[in-house]
Amino acid sequence: MDRKNAWKTYTAEELKKLETVNEDYKNCLDEGKTERECIRLTIERIEKAGYRNIEEWIKSGKKVESGDKIYAVCMNKTIAMFHIGERPLEEGMNILGAHIDSPRIDVKQNPLYENEELAYLDTHYYGGIKKYQWVTLPLALHGVIVKKDGTVVPVKIGEKEDDPVFVITDLLIHLAAKQMEKKAATVVEGEKLDLLIGSRPIEEAEGLDKKEKEAVKANVLELLKKYYDMEEEDFFSAELEIVPAGKARDCGLDRSMVLAYGQDDRVCAFTSLFAMLDVEKTERTACCILVDKEEIGSVGATGMHSRFFENIVAELAALSGAPAELTVRRALMNSRMLSSDVSAAYDPMYAEVFEKRSAAFFGKGLVFNKFTGSRGKSGSNDANAEYLAKIRNAMDTEAVAYQFAELGKVDAGGGGTIAYIMANYGMEVIDSGVAVLSMHAPWEVTSKADVYEAYKGYKAFLREMR
Incomplete structure (x- = not known):
């Protein structure tokens, strides 16, 4: 009918x-x-x-x-x-x-690591997603960090116009011949949904060698300490969710729909x-x-x-x-x-x-x-x-x-x-x-x-x- x-x-x-x-x-x-x-x-x-x-x-x-x-x-x-x-x-x-x-992507409890001078957060996706849809998008971090004394620190990075955003990278098409032969469910694997969050080594500081191993990770930790008074172990009692960055928008020339x-x-x-x-x-x-x-x-x-x-x-x-x-x-x-x-x-x-x-x-x-x-x-x-x-x-x-x-x-x-x-x-x-x-x-x-x-x-x- x-x-x-x-x-x-x-x-x-x-x-x-x-x-x-x-x-x-x-x-x-x-x-x-x-x-x-x-x-x-x-x-x-x-x-x-x-x-x-x-x-x-x-x-x-x-x-x-x-x-x-x-x-x-x-x-x-x-x-x-x-x-x-x-x-x-x-x-x-x-x-x-x-x-x-x-559906979203969650940050694991022991997530921060460095690989070839790139800093990442290890992740675990939540709910039913097509994993390939989440790569190369501007992403935001939302959630809370709960300190041992019970202090709850809210986190929201990537939503303001002047905020940095984050990304999950994908393989360039020029080298993706084998990847393109995979089924959609495995084109991007769950363990490759890690969030790229930094690439800059920490600057020289008292008691720290600029050439120190994992200097990019050290720089991320320094920033987390500066902005959230956060130690690396505070990830253990944090709930951080990775979501698309950006506002809900009118969709269509006639503005008849909502995209969000x-x-x-x-x-x-x-x-x-x-x-x-x-x-x-x-x-x-x-x-x-x-x-x-x-x-x-x-x-x-x-x-x-x-x-x-x-x-x-x-x-x-x-x-x-x-x-x-x-x-x-x-x-x-x-x-x-x-x-x-x-x-x-x-x-x-x-x-x-x-x-x-x-x-x-x-x-x-x-x-x-x-x-x-x-x-x-x-x-x-x-x-x-x-x-x-x-x-x-x-x-x-x-x-x-x-x-x-x-x-x-x-x-x-x-x-x-x-x-x-x-x-x-x-x-x-x-x-x-x-x-x-x-x-x-x-x-x-x-x-x-x-x-x-x-x-x-x-x-x-x-x-x-x-």
Whole structure:
């Protein structure tokens, strides 16, 4: 069934709103290139809107009531926000769930070395990437260095106009005959994704010979000491992420698209945040959870498989005066959720991997995937028809442009989201998100219309799902 292109439906006023949402979205992408940065940005915004950390509620013993706004953070990489509704918690929540980690390259814990008077950082890529896409790009370093005394030193190098950038080198075409015969997966190997960060030997200084072995490495260490008061061993307790340098940009002569790093899945995360901030009085408790580690299986303390979210719901139950364990079980079972993650946009350059009748298209709005997984729906949540009907009604009530799609041809591959994890509680869950071109590449493309419709759709879900 053909869906109308949303661009053809907008009034002048709606186009202004669309641009406002997308400008805010691009700013968020620029400020939130790592999970920690996304959490810091989110906290700044929600506290201005009246949200308070659950720790304050626990210490004060104040009872949670309708209209209260509460958030909880896990290790500065995952956050859950709650706008308490009029109905008891055990009757369920309307939950928006997205992930804020994106494919990237991480710096190892013993990374700095010199090879033929070139200094490098040893790396380990994170998530599903085509390794060859990451060479010869201007790259930035983001993250934190944590000293032994607990001091946290933020790092962001490569984003300002006058900042240096970094690069992963590639073999020149003139000598690449054998390299060009390799399969794409091995054209660039993981161990060759090391970051070039210096080539200048340290200058003569007291107690140091200019001809000293590894003088380039010594110079890098000197600079790290100067700018970050960092010793080489501080790499052991550092989290440094390598991401593309540069800002989110309008794409196309018509400025109809956004080109940026990390849109999987921050396009869903930030539009969910925008929707959450616009929620007013609601019957059911509105919830937004932004999580880490989806790209590597939702594992660890900050991934969706952890008990963090369940524990926080238990704290809310206790603060509302309800019996915690039973209330938590009922609240989760009775909840409804949008697992907000991106979908693959139909790309006519690679039409052979798409089934056109079941593909997601640019400009046709928020995408719903009844199921994800791969081949025979392996690893998938499969939403039931009754829930789909409720979703359709909510979207139509708020005049949201939306479409239903699958992730490519049945045997072409596949992917998953956090939906199946939350479905384990017995709640109703469906995948929803924005169609993306070049997903998992260093620079991804979205339609501004779809970004806007995602914001509208998430807001409609929080308001209309009763």
